Ligand SMILES: Nc1ncnc2c1ncn2[C@@H]1O[C@H](COP(=O)(O)OP(=O)(O)OP(=O)(O)O)[C@@H](O)[C@H]1O
């Protein structure tokens with residue numbers, strides 16, 4: 001079973017958006033997929049509650065109440081949506097349960113500054129230092145050709161960990177979230193540009 005944690009202590013950077021879209025992508029590809037929500041806000045769980053029956057099933061796990069005790073062994077992809085402001089103990093617990101970590105960061109000085117502290121904390125965890133868990137960075141809600149995007153780009157390039165994708169700001173993420181689906185389940189004429197932006201992310205996940 002592959003286990004991905006989507007995390008950043010900064011609120012609103014796109015953790016739930018990324019976690020739900022990853023789950024939809026894996027499920028849509030025919031994989032037995034589970035989505036565990038460790039955030040009391042229940043964003044991912046409410047997305048799943050809205051998921052239409054005709055789309056591939058995703059197993060819903062309430063991490064806050066049940067942890068991973070109901071996780072079936074034959075799940076192929078587990079995606080964990082972490083809360084903002086997780087405690088160091090909770091972060092260590094989550095890091096120890098996954099093989100891959102994705103950190104979305106938004107183009108904003110406040111977000112970059114908060115993310116710096118968080119990424120340092122993450123990289124100090126022994127499972128990451130020992131390279132048993134891989135970490136990658138994702139720029140999210142990007143408006144191309146803006147100075148702040150260039151600054152975010154430079155900021156993420158400067159890390160020694162991979163910077164694997166740039167996701168634009170688009171209403172597609174908002175609309176698909178409302179409908180309980182992912183952007184890969186939207187018609188290509190609407191979401192082709194987002195599919196293209198996801199390609200390096202999927203490729204990195206497949207190869208690690
Ligand atoms: N690429 C994007 N384009 C447009 N809107 C986006 C994008 N990514 C996220 N959003 C929107 O930004 C808001 C915050 O996103 P999201 O809830 O995924 O962040 P979060 O990190 O899970 O927040 P929290 O820390 O509160 O759990 C939501 O309204 C979401 O629809």
Ligand SMILES: [Mg+2]
Nearest residue numbers: 015016039043
């Ligand atoms: Mg969230």
